[in-house]
Amino acid sequence: MNHLTNLKLKVWRQDGPDTAGKFETHIVESVSDEASFLEMLDQLNERLISENKDAIVFDHDCREGICGTCSLMINGRAHGPQRATTTCQLHMRTFSSGDEIVIEPWRAAAFPIIKDLMVDRASFDRIIESGGFITSPTGGAPDANLTPVPKPVADAAMDSAGCIGCGACVAACPNGAANLFTGAKISHLNVLPQGQAERYKRVEAMVNAMDDQFGSCTNHGECSAACPKEISLDVIALMNSDFRKAKTKNRKQLSRG
């Protein structure tokens, strides 16, 4: 186990949503290269608390890369320099002694800053909420594999379902667009037989909810590159194509193609 020494952290500090924030510099004298990025911040916070200062506020929960709670813009990249990795799974061995590390919160109108590095991502919940329900039989549990799903379709749905809703796509997008998130949530259901009944209603409602809060897609591909779950840009194309079909075909109301 090696130790990194003399890390210079520039951390965004902001008291609340409506106050001005600023960068604050902290020196981390020594940290294990096996520590995760968040553990490094924990150590810094312990020190700040012992010095009677305010701890740095940041989001975290499962710390195993599956909950989508942690965020952080690290050196200008969402979730830091390592591809397909959430901040909690990013380890200090990615950095070297003496590095300057700049940490900022996600920045988007739809993600207001709560404090320091913590943002409110409820706007994602509003998109999910607008998607509504899927029709499914109630009563006795259906037999396993009652609905046949081709393997490639199941795989595509699983790839989309991998989205943990962390908001890195919005954070990384130069336009603050949520197309990758919304596309993933739409594709997840729209490619499966179980999601067909509400397919076109769903895409219309979710795209409208997205439009109300976020920017628009200019096909840079930054979202997919920043995504810890490597969601493909294909989900955006599927969303666009289903949105057009929702507008042009009368399937929403009458179930006819």
Add this chain to the structure above:
Amino acid sequence: MAQTQETLRKPVNSRQSRAPVTGTALAVRKQRSFLADLYSTAVGKKYAMAISGIAMMGFVLFHMLGNLKMYLGAAELDQYAEFLKKLLYPLAPKGAVLWILRGGLLAMLALHLHAAWSLTVLNHQARPVKYQSARDYEVANFASRTMRYSGMIVASFLIWHLLDLTFGVVNSVGTEGEFVTGEVYANVVRSLDRWPVAAFYILANLLLGIHLRHGAWSIFQSLGWNNPRFNSWRWAFATAFALVVVVGNISFPIAVLAGIVKV
């Protein structure tokens, strides 16, 4: 903490705090016409960008192909210009089809500009406070990040180009001879013999190529044309299309400056 929760703001550009929930009485059926309804959304505006982009791509390609007549001599090029005016003649009056095409192109340009403008405004509203430290972009490239600038320079070039070779206002500035409508070949040679003008043509066409490379690829995404069968060809198509148009177009000023095309 409770105090912080109360001060949480709603998103700035949110029209409502809750979106309509699918399939319930809350979902309101919109009364707008289909096209207005589609265009009111950001995804719909991207459709408009893509469709107007395709129309203008068709134009630049055929504009370049037609201009290749330059290498066959003055008579061929002037005759081609005359042919354009006589499209579908005598079924349609002379110039009628050409004006319909011009009108369509102007409409497409206006649509492209309006959609680009409104989407840019939307995007700025989506991130009112910028990142305070430098961003480290992973895949966004020069072309994708400069679309609005390359587009604006190409649009201003278009104005010069029309003043130069359609209206002839700036055609004979700094050179002998007069602009004559219909003598396309002579007008082109007179204009491009001025090296600053030739340089402007080359610069504008290089920017057009950069714009086309990102634009031609984006069309597939914006229109939802995504299929594993051809996805790997989308970048190749965009690159090839941009290259063909740019190489063809910048060959003209170079040929005039080099004396290959001369009166």
